[in-house]
Amino acid sequence: MRRKCRIWWPKQLSSTQQLSYNLLFGWFVSCSSDSLDIVVAFASNHESSSNRQSPLQEILHSINGNMHESLQDKSKFSLLGHHRACLSSGHVFCNGVEEDDLRKSSAYCADGTSRCCGQWSCGCIKLDSLLDECKQMSMESNYWIELAYDSLHVHARDIRWIPKLHRIHWNGETVARCDVHVCKSDCFCCLVIVYETPTYGAHHFSLRFWNSSDHGKTSLKKPQWVDELHQKQPLNDLDTVILAINSAAAAKKFFEKHDGERSSANIPIIWMFCALMWHLLAMSVASLSTFFYIFLQFSHSFLNFGPQSWVCAASAKAFSNTWINIRIRCCQILYWPIFLQDNDLRSQSSVECAEKVALHKHSMWSSLVVDILLGNLIGLALLFHAESVCLWVSKFASDFTNELLRSGCVWLMGVPAGFKLNIELAGVLGMISLNTIQIWSTLWMFVGSLFIYFIKGLAISAIIFGMTIPAALVIDMITIATLHVSTLHWLISILYSQQLHALAALWRLFRGRKWNPLRQRLDSFDYTVKQHVVGSLLFTPLLLLLPTTSVFYIFFTIMNTAISLSCMCIEVIISVIHATPYIKIVLRLIKPRRCPSGIWFEVIACQSNSSDSPWSTSIDKTNLPFEEVPQKEDINSIISSVLISILHSNYLSIGHMVLPHYRKAYSEVSGSYFATSVLGLLSGNKIASTLGATLPSTMPWLFIPHKEYWCLCRNVILACNVDCNNH
Structure with missing residues (x-):
């Protein structure tokens, strides 16, 4: 069985050479027995543990209590292990003393302190009593790692040093360095993923895609192998890993609060001035x-x-x-x-x-x-242009009333477009429309003298309360000012619709059909001769009067629809102003880095198992085309390698965001x-x-x-x- 270990490593720890003993803090994330994700949040020198006011276990418990609830349920913040310097030849050094010599002599470190005092039965280097206790507690939770720095020959993205997995305690078993780099049937596959620690206001990582909801709307039946794939246990828990990476900065900040070596720096004068200005702004x-x-x-x-x-x-x-x-x-x-x-x-x-x-x-x-x-x-x-706007609106209202409404009604009372209409019905509908328009125009003549004040009040309300309120007020004023048009359209539409319903009912009478409202269908029905005669007498005049009613209905429908579309355009502007993020x-x-959408990995180096120290393969391509996918005979060599990759984010476009x-x-x-x-x-x-x-x-x-x-x-x-x- 191949064990897979992924080490999520902060980029700042690989920028400069680290020579001293350092403790690693972070999370162990495991979703299966053969897969483990080690998220390293930060590293701290274990010499400062004696300067802290609280025990290390209490500090870790306090930090874990401040983490996100989802992260607490999946993994606990803990002491992962430690790492030390490593030369390119593969020998591990602890404060100047080679590990092999340390094991032979069980001697102390070169500086005479007791930080390295022999070895454990499992082969791990002993630390001081406090950290050994923490190690025992971590090993009780089935995991403990020892890393060593190794030089990366290709300096990609300012990465000079890469952690080399020296030893790991996994569920009671100890996997040493020789087991890591030798390819066997039950070998160990390690992947180091370098990430830049997310910080508020700079960047973060996210697995959410802008079109993720679109994939769930498909109605196609999934093949059986897809359902079986979903039922299998996942190889990793990327949601928890990304959540842990996004929490690394907060964990480090909480840890530094307990650090006794933090020094209080003098506050610059410019910061005091900025604080004073901020107080004035707040007030x-x-x-x-x-x-x-x-x-x-x-x-x-x-x-x-x-x-x-x-x-x-x-x-x-x-x-x-x-x-x-x-x-x-x-x-x-x-x-x-x-x-x-x-x-x-x-x-x-x-x-x-x-x-x-x-x-x-x-x-x-x-x-x-x-x-x-x-x-x-x-x-x-x-x-500033209230008078000109008032004149333009007055002229537009006058043209709309005289050139469109009055002229249109007079035109419909004659022979519109050569159609011969019923003169009596057209005259009645035209006179009603003209009288309504005249009465409403007379009423608005008294309001016209106050229209300039309405324009100025509209401008002042826009300055004080914003654009949406006067825009909504314009919609309401257009609705009130064109109330006569909407009223005429409502009356004509009632006449038109009732005429259509009557003609439809009479047509069903001639066909011997009757509408059944309970079953919502047409049923057969035997009508009498008198009903057919009365139906014929009603059907003929209604059908002949339909063109006249239709012409007036079409005219006022066009007028009312144009007014409604203008109000809808203003409504769209208001809703866009409210909805735009x-x-x-x-x-x-x-x-753009503050708007991530998914992640991707850039492979920068690959260490083959055939060689122990030097990096045999280096890759510096962000997007490999499909033609460069490894062939079948190369898969085993790549799988049995230690890959070094960098974690990147995709970014949302403005369109996908809005x-x-x-x-x-x-x-x-x-x-x-x-x-x-x-x-x-x-x-x-x-x-x-x-x-x-x-x-x-x-x-x-x-x-x-x-x-x-x-x-x-x-x-x-x-x-x-x-x-x-x-x-």
């Missing part, structure tokens, strides 16, 4: 937020008090889009300090989880800031929505005038004292600066 933002908080609380209390409550309810119905966006904006202003609080401290141990939490925390205020910036740009432009896009443009958010926002819009709309237009039924895009959910109204809210805003901004410095 300014907190004061501005508290001002808006007081204004919102006063407005909320005023609108819900006594006689004003019915005004609030009526305005919520008339200006539904504006009311929803005002509610969303109020929740964003009230709750942004709540979202910036650190509620799950344990998730901060993993860089990937910390990045997710940070993106979730900063998504609200980033959307708020972008919305206000866009509102300021459009609001200032609208404020601005903080993710900024991070992707500035630091697309899931837009899909979520427009999850209700599908092909059936457009098919239903087209069918409703043809049959005269009512159709939806909005897309129904998903907007951010609103939260309950927040009631806390003003002073407490100000302190909360200030504290969360100061905490953001502290978190950045800690990471």
Whole structure:
């Protein structure tokens, strides 16, 4: 049985030569009896163990308690083993004394200390009493490793020294160096994977792919060998390994807190100045937020008090889009300090989880800031050109009323496009439409003098509250201003649809069929002669009047659809502003490494088992083409080698990052929505005038004292600066 061991090694430990005894800390991850992943988080000199205030086991237990829950369930943070210097000839040295001489003489180290005091029965070098106790406890958990540094002849990616597995205790068995590098039927295969330690704000690793959910939607039947493959025990647990790698920096930080040799450096003056400026920024933002908080609380209390409550309810119905966006904006202003609080401290141990939490925390205020910036740009432009905008809107409304509505109705009352219509019915429908248009135009003449103030108020609201609220207000105002068109369309559509239903029912009468509403089907039915005569008398005029009704219905449907499409375009803009992940896009443009999507390995060197020390094969190709895949006769030589590879990440593109958010926002819009709309237009039924895009959910109204809210805003901004410095 071939045993497989993968050592996940930090890159910084291979950049410089290490000559002293060092202890390795990390995780043993095993998902099968013949496979083991050793994730090395960091290395520490064991001489500093005497300077720590707490015992090493208590420190390890404390660090493990601060790790992510998923990582605690799969593996425990522990002392992995130790490593020492190794020359290229393959001899291991401990503080200047060769290991073979140490075994023969059982002598102390060259400096006379008791750090190396003989050997164990298994052949391992003895350490001091404290570390020997830790080793015994680690061996009780079935694993302990001894590594030695070996020089890598090809300096790839600043990697000069590679750990060489000297001895490993595996489930009570000791596998020595000779067993590692000799190819047998039950040989040992070792793989060293060098990774760059993830740090918050720099990079991390992730196994999630942007299109991973697409693979689960296939309806094809899987072959039997696929199901059998899934039932087999996996060879590795990459999820736990990647989680451990992402937690390496946090484990090292927790370990250094217990290090007695940490020195307190003097704080530079520039840092003190930056801290002072950050305090001023926190106080300014907190004061501005508290001002808006007081204004919102006063407005909320005023609108819900006594006689004003019915005004609030009526305005919520008339200006539904504006009311929803005002509610969303109020929740964003009230709750942004709540979202910036650190509620799950344990998730901060993993860089990937910390990045997710940070993106979730900063998504609200980033959307708020972008919305206000866009509102300021459009609001200032609208404020400076209010008169010209007012004249343009007035001219457009006049042209729409006179050139399209009135002229169109007069045209339909005559002979439109050469069609001979029913003069009486066309005259009645035309006169009703013209009178409605005239009455509504007369009412808006009194409002036209106040339209300039509406434009300025719209600009000021955009500057203060952002772009989405005035955009929603524009939708509601367009709906109210074109209420006469929608009303005429509704009346004509009722007449048109009832006429179609009557003609369909009469046509079934002639065919001897009757609609069964219980079974939802057509059944045979014997009609009387009188029913056929009455049906014939009704069918003929209804059929002859259908072209006249259809022409008016088509005209007002085109007008109403054009108005609805303009409102839908503004609705799309509002939903895009809310759904766009601005903080993710900024991070992707500035630091693409903070947006990983999957991993890949770059093989840089390969040590054949036929030679003990020198690296016989070196590879420096990031992407090997398919033609360079080893042939069957070369597989055994590669498998029986010690491979050195580097862990890399793939990165999300901006499109793949933004697309899931837009899909979520427009999850209700599908092909059936457009098919239903087209069918409703043809049959005269009512159709939806909005897309129904998903907007951010609103939260309950927040009631806390003003002073407490100000302190909360200030504290969360100061905490953001502290978190950045800690990471």
